[in-house]
Amino acid sequence: MSSELDNRLKNKALVSYVVLPLLFLTVILMGGLRVNAEDRSFMFFAPSLITLILAALLVVLFVRGRLIEVQALITASNPPLVNVSHVWLLVILFFASAQAFNSVLPERGLLHWLFSFFFLWTLWNNQFSTFDARRLLRSLVVLFGTAFILKHVLLASIHSSDGGWLKNLTSTLVSSVTLGALDTNQFAPASGYISFFTLCLYLIGLILLSNNQQSSHDETALVATYHEPDSTMQQIAQQ
Secondary structure: OHHHHHHHHHHHHHHHHHHHHHHHHHHHHHOOEEEEOOOOOEEEOOOOHHHHHHHHHHHHHHHHOOOOOHHHHOOOOOOHHHHHHHHHHHHHHHHHHHHHHHHHOOOOHHHHHHHHHHHHHHHHHHOOOOOOHHHHHHHHHHHHHHHHHHHHHHHHHHOOOOOOHHHHHHHHHHHHHHOOOOOOOOEOOHHHHHHHHHHHHHHHHHHHHHHHHHHHHHHHHHHHHHOOOOHHHHHHHHO
């Protein structure tokens, strides 16, 4: 039983101090990456102010949904370096969330503000809803998946050179919504793949973070059971 507990603690430490920071740092670096449609050069778009606001609202949802338990991560009983590493994880989670929004928001124009309002309205309404970690993760998959399809599938088809019915239909719908004020950047199709990969890493990081939080509760119960002065447990340990 002691070896099982040691393995759980080692795996938790590996995820908390290595895997999660690497995942979220990768999201931060790739969230603003685009590929120019003309010369295929790389471009980087820094997160705008609205993405930081959206990230702040999302982090609040993480806390309310108990995806993040701040009191368990940062406590006086933890060693100083553990608290510092947990604060660092929260910081990069915030900026990774901002870059996740950055990857699915149009870079400029009326559509940028329409998408921003869609995210802002959804996250603000969710502040007054009851959430648990699993329900929150499912809603984020739907939220980011919808925005990804709108930007990198429907809107990208407008600038596609292939043409076809999808391009004509999308152009008509977008023009009617924006009243002809369509002003978006043109990027190579590789930008969509980068955004898809970025969102996948971000959601995987959130799932690992949720599982890590759950394993903390299991380990606490396991430690309490292991150290319980019960004669039956002592006999099993001696065997």
